Structures are given as structure tokens and as C-alpha cells.
Amino acid sequence: MLARVMTCALLGLEGTIVEVEVDIAPGLPNFFVVGLPDTAIQEARERVRYAVRNSGFMFPTKRIVASLAPADFKKTGPAYDLPIALGIIISSGQLTADVTGLIVLGELSLEGKLRHTTGILPMVSLALQKGYRRIVVPADDALEASLVEGAEIIPVESLTQLADFLAGNIPTPDCPPRLSESVDLPARGVDMSFIKGQEHVKRALEVAAAGAHNVIMSGPPGSGKTMLARALTTILPPLTNTEALEVTKIMSVAGCLRPGTALVRERPFRSPHYTTSAAGLVGGGHWPRPGEITLSHRGVLFLDELPEFGHNMLEVLRQPLEDRVVTISRSQGSVTFPSNFMMVGAMNPCPCGYFGDNLKECRCPPSAITKYQARLSGPFLDRVDIFIDVPRVDYDKLSGEHYGETSELISYRVTAARLLQTKRFSGTRLVANNDMTAPEIKRYCRLDSSAESLLRTAMRQLSLSARAFHRTQRLARTIADLEGAESILAHHMAEALQYRPRLAV
Numbered sequence: 001m002l003a004r005v006m007t008c009a010l011l012g013l014e015g016t017i018v019e020v021e022v023d024i025a026p027g028l029p030n031f032f033v034v035g036l037p038d039t040a041i042q043e044a045r046e047r048v049r050y051a052v053r054n055s056g057f058m059f060p061t062k063r064i065v066a067s068l069a070p071a072d073f074k075k076t077g078p079a080y081d082l083p084i085a086l087g088i089i090i091s092s093g094q095l096t097a098d099v100t101g102l103i104v105l106g107e108l109s110l111e112g113k114l115r116h117t118t119g120i121l122p123m124v125s126l127a128l129q130k131g132y133r134r135i136v137v138p139a140d141d142a143l144e145a146s147l148v149e150g151a152e153i154i155p156v157e158s159l160t161q162l163a164d165f166l167a168g169n170i171p172t173p174d175c176p177p178r179l180s181e182s183v184d185l186p187a188r189g190v191d192m193s194f195i196k197g198q199e200h201v202k203r204a205l206e207v208a209a210a211g212a213h214n215v216i217m218s219g220p221p222g223s224g225k226t227m228l229a230r231a232l233t234t235i236l237p238p239l240t241n242t243e244a245l246e247v248t249k250i251m252s253v254a255g256c257l258r259p260g261t262a263l264v265r266e267r268p269f270r271s272p273h274y275t276t277s278a279a280g281l282v283g284g285g286h287w288p289r290p291g292e293i294t295l296s297h298r299g300v301l302f303l304d305e306l307p308e309f310g311h312n313m314l315e316v317l318r319q320p321l322e323d324r325v326v327t328i329s330r331s332q333g334s335v336t337f338p339s340n341f342m343m344v345g346a347m348n349p350c351p352c353g354y355f356g357d358n359l360k361e362c363r364c365p366p367s368a369i370t371k372y373q374a375r376l377s378g379p380f381l382d383r384v385d386i387f388i389d390v391p392r393v394d395y396d397k398l399s400g401e402h403y404g405e406t407s408e409l410i411s412y413r414v415t416a417a418r419l420l421q422t423k424r425f426s427g428t429r430l431v432a433n434n435d436m437t438a439p440e441i442k443r444y445c446r447l448d449s450s451a452e453s454l455l456r457t458a459m460r461q462l463s464l465s466a467r468a469f470h471r472t473q474r475l476a477r478t479i480a481d482l483e484g485a486e487s488i489l490a491h492h493m494a495e496a497l498q499y500r501p502r503l504a505v
Contacts, residue, residue, distance in 0.1 A: 003091035005083040006103050006132065008123040009068075009075045012288060012328075012335035013249060015126050017103075019069045020080065022087030027063035033084070035068030038076045038287060047078070047108050048085045055112035055159040060092045076287045079117045082106035082136070085159055086166075097166035103127040103135040104162075112159045114138035118255040121248055124148045136162060143176050143262035144252065147245065189269070190231040193406040197397040201228055204388040204499060206410050208342065209235050210417040211478030212432035214321065214383060216306065216345040216376075216501065219390030220360070221353045225346035228390070229302045232344060233269050234407035236300075237415040243298045243431075246338065250297055254290050268299030268341075274308040282316050283337055288328040293320050294337040306345035307375040314380050317343070321383040324435070340435070343384075349373075357392060382467045385434070385475050387501040417481040433478045438470060445473040450490035458497050472496050 002023050009018045018035075031045045052059045066084045068075050083104040089095045105123055107115045120141040125148050127135050134152045137145045142155035153175045156162045164170045192202055201217065201224075208215045209232060217225045239247065248264045251257045257264070272281060272292045283291030293301055303309060320326045320339040327336045349355040350369040355362040364372075381387075421432055424444060430436060436444065447455065459469060476488045476496040485492065 001091050001093060003087040005087045005090070005099055007080060007083040007105055008103060008126050009073055010077070010119050010122060010126075010253065011074055011333075012290075012337055013122055013253060014335075015123065016070065016073055017127070017130050017132070018073070018075065018080075020083040020087050021067040021069065022084065022091045023065050023067075024060050024088070024091045025063045025065075029061045029063070031064045031066075033066045033068070035071045036074055037068060037080075038074070040078045041068075041075055041080050044078060044081050044084060044108075047081055047110060048088065050110040051081070051108040051112040051159055052085055052088060054110060055163070057089050057094050057159075057163075058092070060088070064088065064091075074287060077118065078107035078115075079105050079119065079123070081108040082114065082159065082162070086162065089159075089163065095163050095167060097163075099166065101132060101134060103132045105136060106138045106156070108159060114140070114157060114159075116140045119253045120144050121147060121245075121252045124151055124153070125249070127151070139173070144248070144257070146175055146177075147248065147263055189234040189407075190227055191234060191407045192231050192410055193403045195224060195227060195231060195404065196400065196402075197393040198224055198228065198390060199404065201388050201390050202404065202410070204386050205232050206235060206414060207475070207478055207482065207495075207499075208232070208344075208386050209237075209410075209414045210433075210482055211385075211421070211474065212340075212342050212434040213385035213475060213478065214343040214345075214434075215386045215388065216347065216381075216384050217388055217390045218347050218349050220357045220392055221348065223390045223392050225390050226302075226304060229271075229300070229304075229344045229346060230269070231407065232300055232342075233267055235410045235414050236267050237411070237418045239265060239267060239298060247298050250290055250294055250338070254295060256295065268296045269302065270296040270299070271302040271304060274303075274305050274310075274313075276309075276313075278313060278316055281313060282320065282326050283328050283335075286330075288330065288335040290337050291326075293317070293326060293339045293341060296341040297338050299341060301341045301343050303343065303345045306347040307372060311375055311377065314376065318380060318383060340431070345384075347376075356389075359392060381501040382465055382471075384501055385471050386499040388499065413482055416484075417478065420481045420484070433474050433481070436470075436474055436477075441470050441473050441477075445477045446487045447473075447476075447493070448487050448489055451476070451488050451493040454490055454493045454497070462497075462500060464500075468500070472500070475499065 005020045007018050009015050049059050107117045109115055121144050124135050124145045128151050136154045139155040139157045142153055145153045155173050155175055251264055270292050281292050324340040325336050326339045327334050350364045351372050352363050354360045355369055476492045479492045479495050480488045
């Protein structure tokens with residue numbers, strides 16, 4: 001008897017509906033899984049064998065073939081355990097049930113219980129797009145699956161419970177109430193008010209947060225670069241519902257959702273070490289998985305000790321910084337992941353770290369300083385909007401009782417600027433000023449005569465490239481938005497120009 005059970009397959013964040021066909025025939029006892037499965041699916045044979053037995057069913061001692069169609073689409077992960085096991089007990093006549101229009105997802109334990117399965121949210125979204133409303137998921141993942149509006153989620157705890165439900169012996173298991181996506185949680189991180197001094201750096205980070213611009217901070221060791229980067233997350237505007245779902249899908253596919261978390265409400269903050277491989281940074285592997293730049297989508301990617309990442313590692317960031325997506329190509333196809341993140345880099349000005357410091361003398365020869373700074377190429381720096389020096393903080397400021405503006409107050413101004421941008425870009429794919437391309441810059445970045453004259457002079461004296469020309473206007477637009485100004489004035493342009501990179505490359 002042939003049994004058919006429908007499930008989903010993911011490759012990256014995209015996927016397709018998979019038809020699991022199970023047939024049992026006389027012959028030597030054997031169990032085959034075909035249809036381009038990975039190792040996790042091949043190992044499902046033993047998990048399914050013992051899960052079926054321990055759930056009170058008989059595992060057929062015959063020739064069993066489970067086919068995953070379409071056969072030319074890569075299938076990864078353990079989410080096929082439950083549909084294969086269900087197909088076996090239906091095909092062997094131990095269960096009579098109509099599973100037409102039902103999508104079945106879940107990993108089985110040897111006991112027959114359902115475990116947490118990665119990628120549930122994107123798979124449920126895919127099933128709904130393909131016209132399937134009734135979806136069986138592990139009970140542990142029901143809250144995550146319920147984020148998809150319009151889907152009828154059936155949470156089950158074991159293979160036995162699913163069989164009883166399909167046989168009509170028990171009612172439909174209750175699904176937990178859908179989460180309220182509008183709840184905002186306080187941002188985790190260092191409050192800006194606890195960082196003494198560095199007021200000009202805080203201003204630069206405020207501008208960066210308001211327009212989602214990229215930043216590089218340069219200063220001696222101990223000047224507070226890492227603390228400032230971590231404080232950046234406390235002034236970013238909260239995730240919108242759409243952005244929260246995007247981030248949650250990525251975290252679900254990568255298996256990075258914290259236990260008990262269904263919807264990610266905090267902007268990601270990723271800080272990979274400089275020994276990270278290129279595949280770890282941009283994603284990759286035989287079965288492509290998201291890397292750090294995708295895991296920081298809609299959040300912050302913090303690269304501490306920036307020059308230590310190496311020339312090749314930084315060059316692979318150029319395309320994601322420009323296109324906001326990263327495409328990983330393999331011999332059998334390519335996968336595209338979103339990577340719309342804020343890059344924040346921190347570096348020392350020289351190998352010893354004290355070039356330009358007013359207290360400690362730099363020991364590096366000029367050639368070593370130039371070679372160190374040359375690790376950041378011109379094309380890479382062209383994609384950075386804000387370059388800011390972070391000097392040493394003196395004793396009076398560190399020991400003083402004065403505290404600066406709180407993150408809450410700065411976040412209020414940042415959010416107001418983002419609301420202006422949301423209104424400006426309504427009906428388009430753009431979210432923040434840093435997403436603008438040349439046509440949008442021409443339309444929205446209107447300069448008054450003095451600002452235009454200043455930009456013309458800067459183009460000539462600073463030898464700005466065409467990319468730097470557009471990025472400067474985008475940055476000036478953000479500074480104007482923080483003031484609520486309609487047009488870009490001369491002082492907006494002057495502040496934007498002072499943030500241009502000044503490395504000796």
C-alpha cells in the first residue's frame with residue numbers, strides 16, 4: 001500500500017513542498033530513503049524505526065522505500081522524521097487516515113516524542129503560501145509557528161498523539177494564543193549615560209542609528225570603543241513587526257532561537273572574532289547556512305580589531321554592504337540570504353595602538369603605520385559612511401559626577417528620524433536613508449545653494465568617488481532628519497563631510 005504525506009524542504013530561507021511517498025513490499029527487510037537526502041535524513045531511518053516501535057506500532061519487517069519528491073531538490077535536517085514515520089504506519093495498514101491538505105513537520109526521539117525542530121517559522125510560511133493551511137508541528141514549536149497569520153497550527157507531542165488525532169480518537173490539540181507582536185522590550189546593553197566623555201562619538205553613533213549607516217571607530221586601547229558599540233543597540237529604534245518576523249525566520253533556520261523565544265523583538269548584535277573563517281562570516285558550507293552577516297540582519301555587526309580580519313575577509317564584505325544581500329553559489333545552485341545590517345568596526349590607529357595619543361608615545365615607524373592602515377582598502381572604506389576618532393578619556397571626566405544623555409532620550413530622537421524616513425519611503429522597499437540608491441538620492445536629498453557649493457568643493461579637495469558623493473548626501477539627509485529639516489543645509493553637509501574616512505591609505 002502506497003502512502004503519501006506532505007512536508008516542507010528549505011534551502012536557505014526559500015524552499016518547496018515535499019511529497020513523502022512510502023511503499024512497503026515483500027522482500028528482505030530493508031529501509032531506504034531516496035530523493036537527495038543529507039546525512040541527518042539518512043540517519044532518520046534508525047530514529048524512525050525505534051520511534052514507531054516505542055509508540056506502540058509494529059515496524060514492518062519488509063522492504064520499505066521512502067521517496068522524497070521532488071528528487072532534485074536538496075533536503076536537509078531532521079524535520080522529515082515525523083512524515084516518514086506517519087507514512088510507514090499508514091502504508092502498513094496500522095492507521096487509516098486522510099492526510100490530504102495536511103503538512104507534517106517534526107523530529108522524533110527514539111521514544112516517539114517530538115523534539116524542537118529548526119526552521120519551523122519559514123516552513124509554515126512556505127506551506128501557507130503554497131495553499132496548505134493545516135500544519136502539524138512539535139508542541140514545543142507551536143508558539144513560533146503561530147506567528148504566521150492564517151495558518152491552522154496543530155501542535156502534537158508524540159507520534160502516538162498524532163495517530164490518535166488523525167484516527168478521530170481525540171479532539172484537535174489546542175494551540176497556544178498568538179503572540180502580540182507589538183510588545184516592545186527594553187533594549188539590552190550599556191546605557192549611553194554611563195559612558196563618560198566621548199560626546200562627539202555619541203553624536204556620530206546617533207547619526208548612524210538614525211539612518212542605519214556604517215561606522216568605523218579608531219582610538220587607543222581602553223578608550224571605550226567596544227562599550228560604545230554595545231551601547232549602540234540601546235538607541236536603535238525597536239524592530240517593526242515585519243522586521244521581527246524576518247529576523248526570527250533567520251534565527252529559526254540557523255537554530256539560534258533561545259529556548260522559550262518565539263518572536264525575536266531585539267535587534268541582533270553579532271560580534272565575531274577576527275579568527276572567524278570566510279564561511280563563518282558570509283555563510284556557506286556544503287549545505288549553505290547563514291553566516292554572521294545574515295544573523296545580524298536588521299541589527300549590528302560589530303567587528304572588533306578590524307584590520308586583524310585580514311584583507312580578503314574584509315573584501316568579501318563589500319558586496320553585502322552595497323547590495324544588502326549575500327549570494328552563496330555552489331555547483332548545484334545558489335542561495336541568497338538577506339544581509340541588511342549596520343557594520344560597526346573598531347580599530348587601533350597603529351600596531352602598538354598609540355599613534356596620535358597625547359599621553360603615550362607611539363613606538364611604530366611610519367612605514368608600519370601606513371602598512372597597518374592599508375589593510376583597509378579604498379573600496380572598503382568607500383562603503384563606510386562615518387569614521388570617528390575615539391580619544392583617551394582624561395581623569396576629570398572619568399571621576400566626575402556628570403552623566404550624559406540617557407539612551408532613552410537619544411533613542412527618542414533616532415526613532416523620530418526613522419519615522420520621517422518611513423513616511424518618506426512609504427510604498428517602497430526602502431527602510432532607512434542608507435538604503436537609498438542614486439534615483440532616491442536625487443529625489444529626496446535636496447541641497448540648498450550653500451550646501452551644494454560645499455559639496456562641490458569637497459569633491460575636488462577630498463577626491464571623493466561617485467559612491468562617496470552619494471553616501472555623503474545620504475548621511476547629510478539623516479542629519480537633516482534629526483533636526484526635522486526639509487532641505488539639506490550647509491551645516492548638515494559640513495557635519496557629514498567631517499565623518500569621511502581619514503586613514504592614510
